[in-house]
Amino acid sequence: MIIDHFPVLVVVLPLVGAFVTLLAGWADRRLCFPIAMATTFIQFCISLQILSRVMQTGPLHYNLGNWLPPWGIEYVIDQLNGFVLVVILFLCVLTCLYSYRSIHSEIDEKKIPAFYTVFLLLVTGVCGIAVTGDLFNLYVFLEISSLAAYALVALGREKRSLVSSFTYLVMGSVSACFILLGIGHLYIATGTLNMADLARLLPPLYGSTVIQSAFIFFIIGLSIKTALFPLHLWLPDAYRYSPSAVTVLLASVVSKIGVYALIRILFSVFTPAFIIIEIPVMEVFCWLAAVAIIGGSVLAIAQTDLKRMLAYSSVSQMGYILLGIGIADNLAVTGGILQILNHAVMKGCLFMIAGAFIYTSGIRSIDDLRGIARTMPLTAAAFVIAAASMIGIPPTAGFMSKWFIALGALESGQWIFVLVILASSLLTAIYFWKVIEYMYFRDPGTRCAEVVSTARDPPAGMLVPILILAAACVLFGIFVSIPLEVIEPFVTGILGGI
Amino acid sequence: MKQDVVIRTVCRLVVPFIQLFALYVIIHGASSAGGGFQGGVIFASSFILIGIAFGITDARKRISEKFTVLFSATGLSIYAGIGILCIIFGGNFLGYSFLPLPLPGPEIRGLAAEAVEIGIGITVMAVMTSIFYDIAVDEEAA
Numbered sequence: 212m213i214i215d216h217f218p219v220l221v222v223v224l225p226l227v228g229a230f231v232t233l234l235a236g237w238a239d240r241r242l243c244f245p246i247a248m249a250t251t252f253i254q255f256c257i258s259l260q261i262l263s264r265v266m267q268t269g270p271l272h273y274n275l276g277n278w279l280p281p282w283g284i285e286y287v288i289d290q291l292n293g294f295v296l297v298v299i300l301f302l303c304v305l306t307c308l309y310s311y312r313s314i315h316s317e318i319d320e321k322k323i324p325a326f327y328t329v330f331l332l333l334v335t336g337v338c339g340i341a342v343t344g345d346l347f348n349l350y351v352f353l354e355i356s357s358l359a360a361y362a363l364v365a366l367g368r369e370k371r372s373l374v375s376s377f378t379y380l381v382m383g384s385v386s387a388c389f390i391l392l393g394i395g396h397l398y399i400a401t402g403t404l405n406m407a408d409l410a411r412l413l414p415p416l417y418g419s420t421v422i423q424s425a426f427i428f429f430i431i432g433l434s435i436k437t438a439l440f441p442l443h444l445w446l447p448d449a450y451r452y453s454p455s456a457v458t459v460l461l462a463s464v465v466s467k468i469g470v471y472a473l474i475r476i477l478f479s480v481f482t483p484a485f486i487i488i489e490i491p492v493m494e495v496f497c498w499l500a501a502v503a504i505i506g507g508s509v510l511a512i513a514q515t516d517l518k519r520m521l522a523y524s525s526v527s528q529m530g531y532i533l534l535g536i537g538i539a540d541n542l543a544v545t546g547g548i549l550q551i552l553n554h555a556v557m558k559g560c561l562f563m564i565a566g567a568f569i570y571t572s573g574i575r576s577i578d579d580l581r582g583i584a585r586t587m588p589l590t591a592a593a594f595v596i597a598a599a600s601m602i603g604i605p606p607t608a609g610f611m612s613k614w615f616i617a618l619g620a621l622e623s624g625q626w627i628f629v630l631v632i633l634a635s636s637l638l639t640a641i642y643f644w645k646v647i648e649y650m651y652f653r654d655p656g657t658r659c660a661e662v663v664s665t666a667r668d669p670p671a672g673m674l675v676p677i678l679i680l681a682a683a684c685v686l687f688g689i690f691v692s693i694p695l696e697v698i699e700p701f702v703t704g705i706l707g708g709i
Numbered sequence: 710m711k712q713d714v715v716i717r718t719v720c721r722l723v724v725p726f727i728q729l730f731a732l733y734v735i736i737h738g739a740s741s742a743g744g745g746f747q748g749g750v751i752f753a754s755s756f757i758l759i760g761i762a763f764g765i766t767d768a769r770k771r772i773s774e775k776f777t778v779l780f781s782a783t784g785l786s787i788y789a790g791i792g793i794l795c796i797i798f799g800g801n802f803l804g805y806s807f808l809p810l811p812l813p814g815p816e817i818r819g820l821a822a823e824a825v826e827i828g829i830g831i832t833v834m835a836v837m838t839s840i841f842y843d844i845a846v847d848e849e850a851a
Contacts, residue, residue, distance in 0.1 A: 213796075216796050216801070216802065219796075219801070219802040223789055223792060223793065223802065226785070226789055227786075227789050227793075229785075230781070230782035230785045230786060230789075231782075233778060233781070233782050234778075234779070234782050237775070237778060273801065273802075274801055275801060275802055275803055276795075276801060276802065276803040276804050276805065277800055277801045277804035277806065277807075
C-alpha cells in the first residue's frame with residue numbers, strides 16, 4: 212500500500228520536485244511556482260494523513276532499503292514529529308503561495324527557478340529532520356536545510372544580504388561541527404546511530420565523560436542553530452536582509468526544526484532521567500531562556516526597522532519554547548511544544564505583513580508607517596491580531612502557550628519564571644504598541660503622505676496567507692484542545708516516569 | 710589566453726586518464742574505497758583542469774552551463790527513480806532486492822547500488838563544474 216510509504220515520500224517528493232523545478236525553469240520560468248506549490252500542498256496532505264495514523268495506531272516505523280533498524284536508517288514518526296511535520300508544512304504551503312507575488316519584486320527574474328529549487332531543497336531538509344530516527348541522518352538533513360537557507364538569504368538584492376548570509380554560514384557551520392562532534396562521541400561510545408538504540412544503550416554510560424561532553428556539544432550546537440540569546444548574533448541580519456518569503460521560512464520553519472531537533476535529542480536520545488537528575492543542565496537552560504526572553508524583548512524595543520524588531524522578538528519568543536522545555540514539567544513542556552505551533556503561526560503572519568509593507572510601499576522603518584492603517588486596513592488589522600497573540604492577550608494562541616508555561620513554572624515551584632513571563636509580556640506590549648500606534652493614530656505628515664496615500668492592501672496572493680495566519684492566531688487560541696490532543700500523549704509518554 | 714604548449718599538451722594527455730580513474734572510483738564505490746561523490750569530484754576536476762589550462766571561456770564552450778544543469782538533474786533523477794521503482798515493486802524506498810531482475814538477490818542489490826552511485830557521481834560532477842564556473846571570472850571581464 213502506498214500509504215505505508217508516506218513517511219519516506221514526504222521527504223522524496225520535494226527532492227524530486229526540486230530537480231523537476233530546475234528543468235522546468237529552463238523551459239519556462241512560470242512553471243516553477245505551480246510545481247513548488249503542488250509539491251508542498253501534496254506533502255501537507257500526506258503529513259495530515261501521517262498524523263492521523265499516528266494518533267490512531269501509535270508511532271510509525273519505516274526501514275529505508277528494507278534494512279532492519281540498528282543497521283539501516285529508520286524513519287520513526289510519533290506524535291511530536293507528526294505534529295511538527297504538519298506545522299512546518301502548513302507554513303511551507305502558505306509561504307510558497309505568498310512568495311508568488313512577493314518574490315518577483317525582490318529577486319532578479321532569472322533567479323526565480325533557482326529560488327524555487329532551493330526552496331524545495333530546504334523543504335526536503337526540514338522534512339527529513341522531522342521524520343528521521345537516525346542521528347547521523349538527522350545531521351545530514353540539518354546540513355541540507357542549512358545550506359539551502361544560506362543560499363536563500365544570499366538571494367536578496369542588497370549587498371548586505373551576502374554579508375549576512377556569510378555570517379549565517381559561518382555560525383551555522385560552527386554549530387554543525389559541534390553537532391557532528393556530539394554524534395561522533397556517541398557513536399564511538401555505543402557503536403550505534405539509531406536514536407531508539409542509543410536511548411537503550413546510553414543509561415549505563417551516563418557517568419562517562421565522553422557521553423557528557425557529547426551532550427554539551429549537542430546543546431551548544433543546537434543553541435546556535437536555534438539562536439539562543441548570547442548565540443543569536445547571526446539572526447537579526449539574516450532575517451533583515453533576506454527576501455520577505457525567505458524571512459518567513461527562516462522564522463517559522465527553520466528555527467522550529469532546530470528546536471524540534473533539540474527536544475528530540477534531549478528527550479529521545481538522552482532520557483529525562485539523565486538531563487534532569489544526572490547533570491542539572493535544565494536549571495542552566497531555564498536561566499539562559501529567561502535571559503533570552505528578557506534580552507530579546509529589550510533589544511526589540513530599541514529597533515527602528517520593522518523586520519529587525521520582529522527578528523529580536525523571535526529571539527525572545529524562542530526563549531519561551533526553551534523555557535518550557537527547561538522547566539521540564541508536564542504542563543511547561545506542553546506549553547513549550549504548543550509554542551512551536553503558535554510562534555510559527557504568529558511570526559509567519561508578522562513577517563508576511565512586514566513583507567507586504569515593503570512590497571506595496573517600500574516602507575521598512577517603523578517611523579514611516581504613520582497612518583498606514585487608512586490605506587492598508589486589512590493588513591493592519593491582521594498585524595493587530597498577530598501582535599495581540601505575541602503579547603499573549605486571551606483568547607489568542609500566544610496566550611495559551613504562555614499560560615501553560617507559567618502554570619508549569621508555578622507547579623514546579625519556580626515562580627521566578629512566572630515573573631519573567633509577565634515582565635516579557637509587558638516589554639512585548641511596548642514594542643508592538645509602538646507599531647500599532649504609528650499605524651493607526653499618527654498623522655502621515657508631509658514626509659510620508661505620498662507613500663502612505665498610494666499604499667494599498669497587497670494582492671490576493673499575499674493577502675490570503677496573511678489573513679489565514681491571522682485567523683489561525685485566534686482559532687488555535689480558542690480551540691487549543693486540537694493541538695493539545697496531539698501534544699499531551701507525547702509529553703506524558705516522555706515525562707511519565709519522573 | 711595563450712599558454713605554454715607544454716601545459717596544454719600535458720593537460721590533453723592527462724584528462725582522459727583522470728576521467729578513467731573517476732569512473733573506476735565510481736564503479737568500485739559499492740565494494741571498496743571510493744563512491745559516487747569521490748568519483749564525481751575527480752571527474753569534475755578533469756573539467757576544472759581544462760578550465761585552468763585553456764581558459765574559462767574555452768571550457769564553457771566545451772561543457773556548457775546547460776549541460777551542467779541537465780546532468781545535475783539527471784543524476785538526482787537516477788537516484789530517486791531507483792528508490793521509487795523499489796516502492797513500485799513492493800519494497801521500501803531503496804529496497805533494491807525487490808527489483809524484478811533475472812538475477813540472484815545479492816547481485817541485484819550490487820547492481821542497483823552501482824546505478825545509484827553512478828547517479829550520485831553524475832550530479833556531483835555537474836554541480837562541482839558549475840560551482841567552478843560560478844566562482845571563476847572571465848578573463849575578458851577581469
